[in-house]
Amino acid sequence: MKPSMMISVLFVVLCLTALISLSLGRYPVSVGDILRVMGLMVSDQPVMDEHQYLILKNILIDIRLPRITAAILIGAALSVSGAVFQSMFMNPLVSPGLLGVLAGASFGASVGMIVARSWFVVQLGAFSFGLIAVLAALAISSISRRDQLLMLILGGIISGALFTSLLSVVKYMADPYEQLPAIIYWLMGGLSAIDSVTVLAVCGPVLIGILSLLLLSGYLNVLSMGDEEARSLGVNVRFLRLLFIFLATIISSLTVVMGGVIGWVGLLIPHIARMLVGPDNRILLPAAALIGATYLLIADDIARLLFSIEIPIGILTSLVGIPFFALVVRNARKG
Amino acid sequence: MKLMTLISVDHVTYGYSRKPVLKDISLTFKRGEIVSLLGPNGSGKTTFLKLLLGLYRPQEGRVLFEGRSVSEIPPKQIARRIAYVPQFHRLAFGYRVMDVVLMGRIPHKPFFFQYSNDDQKAALDALERLSIDHLKDRPYTEVSGGERQMTLIARAIVQGADVFIMDEPVNGLDYGNQIRLLYRITDLARNGYTFIKTTHFPDHALWFSDRVVMLKAGKVIADGDALQMINRINLYNLYNTHIKVIELDDGAHICIPDGLRGQDNHCVPNDSFKVHELGA
Numbered sequence A: 001m002k003p004s005m006m007i008s009v010l011f012v013v014l015c016l017t018a019l020i021s022l023s024l025g026r027y028p029v030s031v032g033d034i035l036r037v038m039g040l041m042v043s044d045q046p047v048m049d050e051h052q053y054l055i056l057k058n059i060l061i062d063i064r065l066p067r068i069t070a071a072i073l074i075g076a077a078l079s080v081s082g083a084v085f086q087s088m089f090m091n092p093l094v095s096p097g098l099l100g101v102l103a104g105a106s107f108g109a110s111v112g113m114i115v116a117r118s119w120f121v122v123q124l125g126a127f128s129f130g131l132i133a134v135l136a137a138l139a140i141s142s143i144s145r146r147d148q149l150l151m152l153i154l155g156g157i158i159s160g161a162l163f164t165s166l167l168s169v170v171k172y173m174a175d176p177y178e179q180l181p182a183i184i185y186w187l188m189g190g191l192s193a194i195d196s197v198t199v200l201a202v203c204g205p206v207l208i209g210i211l212s213l214l215l216l217s218g219y220l221n222v223l224s225m226g227d228e229e230a231r232s233l234g235v236n237v238r239f240l241r242l243l244f245i246f247l248a249t250i251i252s253s254l255t256v257v258m259g260g261v262i263g264w265v266g267l268l269i270p271h272i273a274r275m276l277v278g279p280d281n282r283i284l285l286p287a288a289a290l291i292g293a294t295y296l297l298i299a300d301d302i303a304r305l306l307f308s309i310e311i312p313i314g315i316l317t318s319l320v321g322i323p324f325f326a327l328v329v330r331n332a333r334k335g
Numbered sequence B: 001m002k003l004m005t006l007i008s009v010d011h012v013t014y015g016y017s018r019k020p021v022l023k024d025i026s027l028t029f030k031r032g033e034i035v036s037l038l039g040p041n042g043s044g045k046t047t048f049l050k051l052l053l054g055l056y057r058p059q060e061g062r063v064l065f066e067g068r069s070v071s072e073i074p075p076k077q078i079a080r081r082i083a084y085v086p087q088f089h090r091l092a093f094g095y096r097v098m099d100v101v102l103m104g105r106i107p108h109k110p111f112f113f114q115y116s117n118d119d120q121k122a123a124l125d126a127l128e129r130l131s132i133d134h135l136k137d138r139p140y141t142e143v144s145g146g147e148r149q150m151t152l153i154a155r156a157i158v159q160g161a162d163v164f165i166m167d168e169p170v171n172g173l174d175y176g177n178q179i180r181l182l183y184r185i186t187d188l189a190r191n192g193y194t195f196i197k198t199t200h201f202p203d204h205a206l207w208f209s210d211r212v213v214m215l216k217a218g219k220v221i222a223d224g225d226a227l228q229m230i231n232r233i234n235l236y237n238l239y240n241t242h243i244k245v246i247e248l249d250d251g252a253h254i255c256i257p258d259g260l261r262g263q264d265n266h267c268v269p270n271d272s273f274k275v276h277e278l279g280a
Helices: A003-023 A031-042 A050-088 A101-115 A119-141 A148-173 A179-187 A196-215 A217-223 A227-232 A237-259 A265-277 A281-305 A313-334 B045-052 B075-079 B097-108 B117-129 B145-159 B175-190 B202-208 B232-239 B271-279
Strands: B005-014 B022-030 B034-038 B060-065 B082-085 B163-166 B194-199 B211-216 B219-225 B243-247 B253-257
Touching: A003 A031, A003 A050, A003 A265, A003 A281, A031 A050, A050 A196, A050 A217, A050 A237, A050 A265, A050 A281, A101 A119, A101 A148, A101 A179, A101 A237, A119 A148, A119 A237, A148 A179, A196 A217, A196 A237, A196 A281, A217 A227, A217 A237, A217 A281, A217 B097, A227 A237, A227 B082, A265 A281, A265 A313, A281 A313, B005 B045, B022 B045, B022 B060, B022 B194, B022 B219, B034 B045, B034 B175, B034 B202, B045 B194, B075 B082, B075 B097, B082 B145, B097 B117, B097 B145, B117 B145, B145 B175, B163 B175, B175 B194, B175 B202, B202 B253, B211 B232, B219 B232, B232 B243
Parallel strands: B034 B194, B034 B211, B082 B163, B163 B194
Antiparallel strands: B005 B022, B005 B060, B211 B219, B243 B253
């Protein structure tokens, strides 16, 4: 299949998955009704009675749509940043948390939970400490000018370890009856607390971040040939690397703002995308975005529907991700 | 063709002040030349190539390309004239040969870019010119070492470069591919391309180069016509090994280490060889 064709197919699959996810829930809504409600929102042809329309609109637009949008954004953002980091660090085993963004965001959010009762403070903490952790990794990496990639990885390990320890401190100090369970539950990741205000605030920057990365994806091929080769092709390696790290960090920390820490997506999905469309980042990135979005959407459907109580989605993505990843690696070795 | 100065290296020193990698090097390169850099491991050959490319900045002295200092020319402009063909490397991702060649168009593109049909055509033309167009959809990681070097040369052509800087181009290739690659280089040089390459094979320099530069411990110890410079004394100075250069009946030259015993086609190092090996 031609790559452009593949992207269209993946896009259609995502749309269908989103439509089906909209219809699934405690109160099932048929796809026909969904389309009718959507039709009513754009024109005012009365095709169903006012009361039913208001109920459906409340369920679909106010409750399910924000959550589905969040799942799509998170899945796409984590997968794209994972693919970017894997190419840039010339290592297929790298994930978006490499430079400490997830550890930093976890710490920031838990501090927010302790110092304030406001959800906004938690989100602000997650976002800002995600950035701070990556800045710390960059600062540590600048100690030595030799082998920038290796120094960045070391910086990320140090920064990640630092914020993980600080997170332990926060957990230790937290009130064990209310705050600690809240922190732990939040660290497992989940979309049950998502609201339309957050999604509306975050979706702009996430989409811009993803689109910018897609626009720059041609450079990732060159960067993954090694620094000096890239520079000999006239590419400003230092600037582009910082730009890629900046964009990937922004969108990764915004996923934490929306749904806590959701692991394995950013590692697993780029591999699946690579198996489908090959390693060329110009096609790999959009494919990873679409597959990641679909994957997280399905995972979230399972998380909210499988049992009468909701399963944290982070648990689900790692439990599914680990065996799946082993399978992918085995196939990749064969190919 | 009139040979004119293309690159001049003017009293260049590079490296830490106490133990510089390159010491006060002055050289000039002319259009259409094939220059081989010979030197033992760690003599500064690769560093020298990277200075020519503007990847490293000399601590002292300057590298001039057509009279302009390479550290002052914008990288994209350099890339349109000087191409780097790096040593055999392993890649984590198997991009298609075509995609690797397309990278050569980047110096001609704006910051946000998409490859146009013209870019695709240029890449295909280069692949055809080197008769490897049948490889265009194969993963770069799965073609042979010789084909990879050809891919990188195709990329250099697509860059529009007329100076090719190659780091041990035959490294890792089988003998047939080594010779084929060198013939290809000679062919391109006849069409006006300039090649500056490092090599560990004095034979290759004898057969396929116009000129050799011998580097030892960061200094140029010989520079000139390949046939004149590759001789017993220079080779001994360079490698600390006794090597004789023999002229064959048809006028070609080859290098042969001393101490090879003919009768049983068996290599037995003689005493002098051993002594100098230990002394090295």
